[in-house]
Amino acid sequence: MAQGFREFRVAEKVTESEIITSFCLEPTDDAPLWPVKPGQYVTLQVPGRDGPVLKTYSVSSDPSETRHYRITVKREAGVNGAPDGVGSCWLHDQVNKGDTIQLAAPRGSFVLDENSTRPVLLLSGGVGLTPMVSMLHRLRETDREVHFLHACENGNVHALRDEVMACANARITPLFVYHNPSEADRKKGSFDAEGVIDREFLRKHLPIGDYEAYICGPTPFMVAMYQLLQELGVPKARISYEFFGKSASLETLAAQPVTSRAASRAAPTIQALTFLTNPDAWASADEPSEPPAAVAATAAGEVTFRRSNVTAAWDDSAESLLELAENAGLEPEFVCRAGICNSCKCGLISGEVEYFEDPLMEPEAGQVLICCSRPKGPVVLDL
Numbered sequence: 516m517a518q519g520f521r522e523f524r525v526a527e528k529v530t531e532s533e534i535i536t537s538f539c540l541e542p543t544d545d546a547p548l549w550p551v552k553p554g555q556y557v558t559l560q561v562p563g564r565d566g567p568v569l570k571t572y573s574v575s576s577d578p579s580e581t582r583h584y585r586i587t588v589k590r591e592a593g594v595n596g597a598p599d600g601v602g603s604c605w606l607h608d609q610v611n612k613g614d615t616i617q618l619a620a621p622r623g624s625f626v627l628d629e630n631s632t633r634p635v636l637l638l639s640g641g642v643g644l645t646p647m648v649s650m651l652h653r654l655r656e657t658d659r660e661v662h663f664l665h666a667c668e669n670g671n672v673h674a675l676r677d678e679v680m681a682c683a684n685a686r687i688t689p690l691f692v693y694h695n696p697s698e699a700d701r702k703k704g705s706f707d708a709e710g711v712i713d714r715e716f717l718r719k720h721l722p723i724g725d726y727e728a729y730i731c732g733p734t735p736f737m738v739a740m741y742q743l744l745q746e747l748g749v750p751k752a753r754i755s756y757e758f759f760g761k762s763a764s765l766e767t768l769a770a771q772p773v774t775s776r777a778a779s780r781a782a783p784t785i786q787a788l789t790f791l792t793n794p795d796a797w798a799s800a801d802e803p804s805e806p807p808a809a810v811a812a813t814a815a816g817e818v819t820f821r822r823s824n825v826t827a828a829w830d831d832s833a834e835s836l837l838e839l840a841e842n843a844g845l846e847p848e849f850v851c852r853a854g855i856c857n858s859c860k861c862g863l864i865s866g867e868v869e870y871f872e873d874p875l876m877e878p879e880a881g882q883v884l885i886c887c888s889r890p891k892g893p894v895v896l897d898l
Contacts, residue, residue, distance in 0.1 A: 519619065519875075520560060520617040520618060520619050521542055521543075521544060521546075521617070521618055521619075522542070522543045522544065522615050522616070522617060522618075523540040523541060523542050523543065523583075523584075523615065523616050523617075523618045524540070524541055524542075524543050524613065524614070524615050524616075525538055525539070525540060525610060525611065525612050525613060525614045525615070525616065526539040526540065526541045526582075526583050526612070527539040527583075527612060528610070528611060528612050531587060531674035531675060532671060532672045532673055532674045533671045533672055534589050534590050534672050535587060535588065535589045535590075535642055535672065535674040536587070536588055536590075536606070536607055537575065537585055537586065537587045537588075537674075537675075538585065538586050538587075538588065538606060538610065539576075539583040539584070539585045540557075540583055540584050540585070540586065540616060540618060541582055541583040543615060547581070548580075548581060548582075548583070548584065549620040549621055550621070551574050551578050551584065551621040551649075552578065552621070552623075552626040552627070553578045553626060553627040553629075553646070553649045553650040553652070553653040554573070554623065554625045554626040554627055554646040554649060554650055554729070554757070555573070555574055555621040555622060555623040555625075555626060555646075555649075556571045556572055556573045556574060556621065556622060556623050556646070557571065557572060557574060557584055557586065557618055557619065557620070557621050557622075558570070558571045558618070558619040558622065558855055558875060559571070559572065559586075559616055559617065559618055559619075560616070560617035560618075561601055561602050561605050561606075562605065563601055567617075568601055568602070569855055569856060569875065570601070570602040571622075571851070571855060572586040572587075572588055572645075573586065573587075573645040573646040573649070573731075573757075574586065574621060574645075574646070574649055575587040575644075575645040575646070575648045575649055575675065576649060576652075577649065577652035577653070578649055578652065578653055579652070579653070579656075584618070584621075586645070587642065587645045587648075587674055587675065588602075588603050588606050588607070588642075589603060589641070589642040590603050590604060590607045591603040591604065619875055622853055622855070622872075622875075623757075623853065625646060625729075625731070625755060625756070625757035627650045627653055627654070627729070628727060629653065631659075631727055632658075632659060633659070633724075633725050633726065633727045633753075634659060634660035634661070634662070634724045634725065634726050634727070635650075635654060635659055635660070635661045635662070635726065635727055635728075635729070636661075636662050636664070636721065636726045636727070636728040636729070636744075636749075637650060637651065637661065637662070637663045637664065637728075637729050638664050638728060638729065638730045638731075638732075638740050639664070639665045639666070639730075639731050639732050640665075640666050640667070640731075640732025640733050640736035640737075641666075641667055641672075641732050641733060641736075642674065643731035643732030643733070643736075643757075644665050644674070644675060644679075644731070645675075645731075646729075646731055646757060647663065647665070647729065647731060648675055648678065648679060650729065651663055651679065651682050651687070652682065654687070655682050655684075655687065658686065659686065660686050660687075660724065661686060661687040661688070662688050662690070662720070662721055662726075663679060663682075663687065663688065663689040663690070664689075664690045664692070664712075664720075665679070665689070665690070665691055665692070666691075666692040666693075666694065666712070666732075666736070667691075667692075667693065667694070668693065668694050668695050669693045669694070669695050669696050669697050669700055669706075670693065670696070670697060670699065670700040670703070670705050670706070671697065673691065673693075673705070676691065676705070690707045690708070690720060691705065691706045691707050692706060692707060692708050692709060692710075692712070693705075693706040693709050694709065695709075696709055712739070712740070712743065713743070714743060714746060714747065717743060717744075717747055718747070721747075726744075726749055726753065727753045727755075728740075728744050728749055728753060728754045728755070729755050729756070730754065730755070730756040730757075731756065731757045737756050741754060741756065816828070816829040816866075816890040816891070816892045816893055816894065817829070817893045817894075818836065818839055818890055818893075818894050818895075818896065819893075819894070819895045819896065820840060820843070820845060820896050820898045821864060821895055821896065821897060821898070822897060822898055823845055823898060825843050825844070825845060827839055827840075827842070827843045829889070829890050834871075834889075835852075835871075835885060835886055835887060835888060835889065836868065836883075836885035836886075836888050836889065836890065836894075836896070837849055837852065837859055837885040837886040840885065840898060845898065847859055847861070847885060847898060849886055851886070852886045852887075853872060853886065853887065854870070854872045854873060854874040854875055854884055854886060854887035855874075855875045857874075857876065857878065857884060859884055859885045859886040860878050860882050860883070860884055860885075861882070861883060861885060861896055861897050861898045862881060862882060862883075862896065862897030862898075863881055863882060863883040863894070863895075863896060863897075864895040864896065864897055865893075865894070865895040866890060866891070866892060866893050866894030866895055867890075867891045867892065867894070868883050868888040868889060868890055868891060868894060869888060869889055869891050870884070870887055870888050871887060871888070871889060872887035873887075874887065883896070885898070
């Protein structure tokens with residue numbers, strides 16, 4: 516099973532902008548850091564009303580860093596602007612340098628393909644830049660061409676700008692886009708464009724190339740970028756993305772109508788972004804599939820969803836029992852799809868499953884997390 520939690524100390528707490536703060540977390544046991552891939556996140560235990568709550572935050576530091584992990588967190592508000600009391604507000608308001616936090620090992624499949632030599636496009640909105648900055652540090656060590664496009668409201672909320680600029684060189688080109696720049700931003704020349712992104716903007720700033728694209732930020736932003744990249748000929752298989760919130764498929768969302776405002780200025784770019792800090796999900800690489808009218812059983816394993824009176828065959832067309840249920844037209848509860856939150860937990864009536872991603876906290880006997888498990892023969896679930 517998973518390695519569980521270790522105690523980490525807040526070595527530094529750094530204000531990055533009016534709403535974003537970084538926390539450098541170092542282990543108190545003096546043991547080495549767990550390995551982290553560029554783009555992954557760590558899981559924190561956060562005090563909650565009914566016990567610890569698990570929150571996940573992207574590692575924004577250089578993945579080669581051996582002393583600490585850094586997370587860069589935006590203060591989130593609850594309903595009607597009230598603090599939500601969990602996660603980001605706890606970190607911002609109550610956690611200080613020297614305090615300790617329980618931390619679990621890095622996870623997530625939204626990671627940089629380090630075996631590729633193709634040019635890279637990093638597209639981020641708001642605090643979605645956090646995994647991109649980690650990727651950027653690793654890419655600086657390579658010979659790959661990199662275009663770093665980041666959009667936010669203005670300089671007051673722009674985090675890690677100087678760090679990104681320090682990575683710029685002949686191969687790495689950062690572009691910053693402010694939706695509503697202040698007069699101070701204009702005087703400093705701290706942004707490259709304002710407005711919305713469109714095909715003309717990408718054509719103007721991106722040389723023709725065989726790109727691999729990574730997208731992270733608010734869902735409307737990612738949907739728009741996903742559509743534009745495909746219009747410009749980037750294959751779906753080379754577009755990776757991470758949701759900061761409940762995971763979904765951009766392919767499905769992109770098929771829905773999207774409202775967009777054309778730029779009124781000569782240099783249009785990304786606009787109307789909200790800021791999110793809590794990546795409770797990772798890149799969902801699934802393709803939409805129509806619920807089958809009838810599914811024949813196979814020797815590989817028949818999965819019965821008893822309460823729903825649905826039976827489906829496990830034929831490797833789905834990556835998990837959760838996906839199999841979705842493909843069969845069911846709508847199970849889930850949040851993280853990564854074995855962290857236990858939202859997808861359901862009863863295992865009979866049969867045996869195997870986990871391809873170790874649950875962070877093993878479910879009790881007779882329960883199974885369907886987001887990260889596959890059947891080992893016939894299985895009956897209480898779903």
